[in-house]
Amino acid sequence: LIYQKNIGIKSIQEASQKYFEEKVESIFSSGKYKLAMEERSYLFSLKELLESIVKKSKNLRQEGSRDHRSIPGGSYTSHFYVNRRYDELLRSLELTFFLTKYFEQSDRDGQRVSVYALNYGLCSKFQIQFGRPTESREDRLHFMERKFDYNSILVEYMKSNQEIRCSNCDEEYEIEILEVLKRFHMKCSNCGVGICKVVNLARKYSDIIDSVNANLLLPDSELGILHTLHGEKRKMVASEIAVELDCSGQLVGRRAKNLSERALVKREQAGNVYKYELTEQAKAAYFADTLTDQLNVESSRLD
Numbered sequence: 001l002i003y004q005k006n007i008g009i010k011s012i013q014e015a016s017q018k019y020f021e022e023k024v025e026s027i028f029s030s031g032k033y034k035l036a037m038e039e040r041s042y043l044f045s046l047k048e049l050l051e052s053i054v055k056k057s058k059n060l061r062q063e064g065s066r067d068h069r070s071i072p073g074g075s076y077t078s079h080f081y082v083n084r085r086y087d088e089l090l091r092s093l094e095l096t097f098f099l100t101k102y103f104e105q106s107d108r109d110g111q112r113v114s115v116y117a118l119n120y121g122l123c124s125k126f127q128i129q130f131g132r133p134t135e136s137r138e139d140r141l142h143f144m145e146r147k148f149d150y151n152s153i154l155v156e157y158m159k160s161n162q163e164i165r166c167s168n169c170d171e172e173y174e175i176e177i178l179e180v181l182k183r184f185h186m187k188c189s190n191c192g193v194g195i196c197k198v199v200n201l202a203r204k205y206s207d208i209i210d211s212v213n214a215n216l217l218l219p220d221s222e223l224g225i226l227h228t229l230h231g232e233k234r235k236m237v238a239s240e241i242a243v244e245l246d247c248s249g250q251l252v253g254r255r256a257k258n259l260s261e262r263a264l265v266k267r268e269q270a271g272n273v274y275k276y277e278l279t280e281q282a283k284a285a286y287f288a289d290t291l292t293d294q295l296n297v298e299s300s301r302l303d
């Protein structure tokens, strides 16, 4: 019987993976999607977004299986949550079955969030364990663990999407060929007269960015810790951060633990205290306002 059951699960997984590869994943390579989307570049940025999400779930799964004994069920990483206002950004991935919105609820800090599940076939393909542990009552809250807070991925996504476009004929170019275009003084090869400009796709999302100030997604004390670490640009212990924020070391310790569960702060033991530093993810999501200037083509000349 067990043998039969295993065969059953395995064939379902294989079938889901096959379905995923043939019907869902192929959307990115076929033109089907193009009809529904205003801009092709949007498709690429969407793929990038999905890749970041899947990468994070895979990493969490790997960490989860390493800590198997300390965190039971740590290898279930098929679900994640984001602020409800980001639903709009994820809708295209939902309409194409990469994601399914699972439910809405309040997170541990009282923010309304949406919980999403990754496609089952996708999970089979990338060895992400689907579902949640069911051994104890607390398991119902599995998806609300802070490590499944993916808000920073969406913030980073909105800030970093740029494209090149001709101001005359509207032809679009991949950002990868920027260096080539520069060599031709950004002249459009399609119409021959227009000059190409780097456009920040984030403008498309400016309404959402405005309505959800990334800073509002974290309590003040946690933001204070991030800002202190960013300003000092070094590893700090809780008591040092506490001096800056005029609060207790214990408070900083508790809050910094939350931040490390969200992968916004690296927490490393140094003797009998912890040292904290910002992660790349936190830097990109909270301190990368200058990203819009990153591809400043005006100032570069290649002679």
Ligand SMILES: [Zn+2]
Pocket (backbone or CB within 6 Å): 166, 167, 168, 169, 170, 171, 188, 189, 190, 191, 192, 193, 194, 195
């Ligand atoms: Zn042109």
